[in-house]
Each structure stands twice: as structure tokens, then as C-alpha cells.
Amino acid sequence: METEKKRSLTGNKAMSEAIRSEMERDENVFVLGEDIGEYGGIFGSTEGLIKQFGPERIMDTPISETGFIGAAIGAASEGMRPIAELMFVDFFGVTMDQIYNHMAKIPYMSGGNVKLPMVLMTAVGGGYNDAAQHSQTLYATFAHLPGMKVVAPTTPYDLKGMMISAIRDDNPVVFMFHKTLQGLGWMDQLDTSIGQVPEETYSVPLGKAKVIKEGTDVTIVGLQMTTHFGMHAVKELEENGINAELIDLRSIVPLDKETILRSVKKTGRLLIVDEDYKSFGISAEIAAIVAEEGLYDLEAPIKRLAIPDVPIPYSRPLEQYILPNAEKIVQAATELANE
């Protein structure tokens, strides 16, 4: 019995299990997108679903992002619960009108009379050598625009639990999953991309950050890969005598500012680590919130680690050079702790 509880899954299998259980529970749930059928999704999030549910509920679409995201909006407005997969978040460019002028605004413009209970799931992130138009996270681009929940779970446990919450949510939810955390065979193998996932259905609320490790000296805020790097960094910091607290944001909209402010009150020092462009990003938003509501708790200026204002390089060494990593976090957190 103990062994059953400790079942481990990769990120992609946790996601497909969440979708499977919700499709079994509610016949209004269906998935549409490119290469999600026999292929199982380019990043494996619909692996095996076509066999169980067939092509009417796991719909391989033409390469028409505007077409299938618009179709999902139409279906959602009539009470279906579609999950549309945008293959790479970078492809939002060809379909932003449907996403932002429609999906995010119809509930508002109808005075709340039209609900859009849909999930727009999309692969984000770099670090695996896929160049400027396939490696962005664009967390802040979506979070900046009102009308969508935007979540970015890190662990397989949260990928499953938050996908279930996203499907059941009556609002449009942009569900960002990080490619490197899917645990796919052809990607780098990371300890964080595999984890314990209960077999039963459970949900993890949207809008709640998670304190991964408690600490007293410095607060480190991350999400997805920067949380993964943070997990390694806090161990090394601990060995160096620095007791860091690590917060995994999990959700960008709504943002759990209470957890961040509570932590900063305790540690007095804040390092925000983001795999997105630095200017006008999540790190700026969190820094602004802390400046507005927790300035007197700070004992040192806030520090940020993020990508410089340049597209993600294709060259592997240069990509690694600009992406945050554990070493950079250790260095920044050490400087901060000693200020």
C-alpha cells in the first residue's frame, strides 16, 4: 500500500492523467490542437488519450491556431470545456486576436453573462537549444493583459492538480507547462521533472504559491525552471551557512502576494528569479508590490535575475550563459545575504 502511494510520474504523464480523469468525469471536456492525437502532443501532454477517447474528443487540427483557439472559444461559450493546445507559446503571435481580444474580453464585455470555461495550454521555456521563436516563456506578456488566469506549475504533482483545477475553472486559464519539466526522453533529464503523483483525482488551487523550503536569511522567488534551479541553490546555500526560503509561484494570475510579503517580512531580503525578459516582467511586478507594501521590511535592495533584453540565443553555450541557473542564484543570494 505504501508503494502505491509513492508512484512516480513524469510531468507530461501527470498532465495527461489529469486530462484523462476530467474527460472521464465530464463529457464536455475535449482537447484540440496540432499533433495531439497519435503523436500525443509535441511535449507529450496528451500521450495515450486518442486511444481511449478517439478523434472526436482528441482533435488533431489543421495548422490554424486562430482557427482552433477561436473554435475553443465558441465551444466554451456554449458550455463545453475545451482544452486547446498552442504548440509553443511563441506562436501566440499568429492568434493573439482570438486570445486577447476575444477569450480574455468576452466574459467582461458580456457583463459576466458569457462564461468561457476553457484551458489554453501551451509549452514554454528554453534551455534545450530551440532558438528565438521557440524558447520564450512570455509569462509576463500574458499576465499583463486582464481577463485570463495564467498559471505555470513546476512539479508533476502540481501539473496534475492544477490542470484539474484549470479544467474545472469557469474562467479562461492559460496553463503554461515547461518543456524541460515534462520529463521527455529526448530532453535533459531533471530530478524535478519526475515526482510523486497520487493516482486518485485531486486538485491544487490556482492562485496559491508554495513555500518549497522555509528559511530566515533571504527569500528566493521562482517559477518552473527557476524554482528547479532554486531547489539546488538552497541546498548549496545551506552548506555555506545561508538559510534561504524558496517560494514556487505556481500561479502568476492571480498572484499570491501574501506568501511573498510574509516571507520578506521574515527574511528582509528578496531575490526574484525569472526565465523571462527582465524589463517589465514578473520580477518587476513582484519588486513593485514589495516596494509598495513591504518596503519597511527590506534590509537590502531587491535583486533580480532574469534574461537580458535580447531574444533567446540558439547557440547552446550562449543560451546557457543568459539563462538563470543554480550557480547564479547562489551567487546573487550570497551577495544579498551579506549586504
Next chain:
Amino acid sequence: MAKKQPVDFEALMSSLEALYPMVQILDKDGNIVNEDIMPDLSDDQLVELMERMVWSRILHERSMALARQGRLGFYAPTAGQEASQLASHFAFEKKDWLYPGYRDIPQLIQHGLKVSQAFLWSRGHVEGNNYPEDLNAVPPQIIIGAQYIQAMGNAVGQKLNKSDAVTFTYTGDGGSSQGDVYEGMNFAGRYKAPIVFFIQNNGYAISTPREKQSAAKALAQKAAAAGIPGVQVDGMDPLAVYAVTKQARDWAAAGNGPVLIETITSRFGPHSTSGDDPTRYRSQESFDYWEQRDPLVRFRKFLTTKGLWTEEKEEEIIEKTMEEIKEAAKEADQAPKQKISNFLKSMFNEPGQNIQEQIAKYEAKESK
């Protein structure tokens, strides 16, 4: 008594289908089946076209090997598409403008890009995109279908400038579902812009088969809505591809406006070298069917029968190509290392304070 329907939809649909027969000259066994439309190519030109197709197959095989060794980055396999790619390009002139997709590296090189630069592009080195002044082409498009509208803009510009160059651009069957593809054709039709649009229909949009992408029997019929001619051609037949493309180029150059050409072809391998296993979505029968239609096999038979091609000749081309590729890979290895500070500097003509600070920060790090 039932009233007569205002329109006979079934008749309408079947008459539409009849408008797009597949043009073929050389059948799969290398026999001429349509003598009347044989293109006007000299023996030397026929041999040159075959040389280019063999060159392309070797470039493909070596690129796959280099990608496996980690000496290339992204690579989209081209084997099977040699007639569709090289015979269409053969009908264009040096002054014409090429807007390629990511699979169209062979045409780019034939148009004048150095092989070493194509390799640098694959490896994500910016020098791979630094095109010489006399190369009328833009770097390969990755975002599906986007090249159609940009190529259209180029062609409208050629017309306004009274240039006699023609623009040509390629997408795939998958790309033909994008709104950009229709917008490009419609706009070009309205301006009678000198452009030839290609849809290389290789049967799959990554894993999604052609019949699941559109109810249109022929993708060429998408031209009708834009008011331009659409043609479907056997994309494994170099003579048919060349003949139709030549006609389309002449038509466009004469001021009649754009043409859409759909080549019926096949990719023998995966979509790309990024983790794609085609056996997950494609049957062995499909591979076998298309390999029997290999454009190299039928053209080789045709030329051999005419006494224009020998095994020795082919060996010679293969060896020459292997040597060329080896040298190009070496040359690519010698490109200067890239720097983040240089990337930042290339963002704006005059970087603002924020970027200037980042440049300074990275220059300091890089000099360590």
C-alpha cells in the same frame, strides 16, 4: 413534386475537382507519358538538373549525419522532395527573389547561399543569416506560412519598382491551413504581383495526414478564391515540376499576376531532427509507396535511356558533393564565437540607456 434546388452542389464540387488534374510528364518508371508538354531543356540542362538532385540527396544524408554528431543544429529532412525543390528552382533566374521555408535549404544554396552559411544557420550562428548583396533571398522562415505574406510584399514592391524579377516562395501542405497563406495569395492577386507560390504537399503536417487538414481535394484549388491560377503537379517528376514552374514564372513576369503550384511529393524521413519518430503516425506502406516514386530513380532511368547518365557520372557527383560538404563543415567550425554583448548591440541602431547598461555588464563578463 419536389421543387428544383437553386444550385446543384454535387455537380459544382465535381466540376471543381476536374479543374485540378495532376500534371505529369515522367511516370514513376521513367517513361514519358506527356510528350506534348515536354519542357524545352537541352541535354546539358537535363544533366545539370540531375546533378543538382543528386547533390541535394547527398546534402540531406550528410546533414542527417552531421546533426547526429552534434555538428548541425536544426535540420528538416529533404529526401524525397528533390524534384519539387530543385526542379522548381531550376526555372527561376538569379535576379528572382526566394522566400524559403525551413525545409528549403537546397534551393537557397542553389540560389547562391554558401553551404557553410547554411550550416551556420542550422547551428544558430548569426553569420548564417548575413547574406551577400547579390543573393536575392531572405533566411528560411520558421513560423508556418508567414513567408507567404512577406514574399507577397516583396513581389508588390518588384512591380512598383518596375523590376523584371519574380518572387517565389514555398510552404507545405500543413502551412496551407494558415490564414497568412490565403492573405498572401489574395493580396498578390489584387495587385497582379509577380510571384509564384508553392505548396509542397508532402502528405504530413508533422503527424497530421493531408486528408485531415482540409476538405479541399486539391490544395491548388485554394488559388481560386484569390482569383489566381492554381496547378497541381506530380512533385516526384522533375520534368513536370520544371515545365509548370517555367510557365508560371513566364506568366508572372509578363504582368499577369501570381500562380499557385501544389507539388504532390513526400518526405522520406521525419519532420525534423528534433525528436520526431514518423513510425508513430505513418505506416510502412506509405513509406514503400513513395519510395517507389523516388524522383531520383525515375529521372536516372530517363537520362540513362537517353544515354546522358552513367553510374560513374553519379559517383563523381557524389564524391564532389561529399568533399564540398566536408569543406563547408570545416569552414563553419571556424566562424568567430558569438557574444551576448554583440546580440544586445544588434537590437537597436542606437541602444537606449537600459540596453547600454546591459551591454556594459556583458562586455565586462565576457572579457574575464
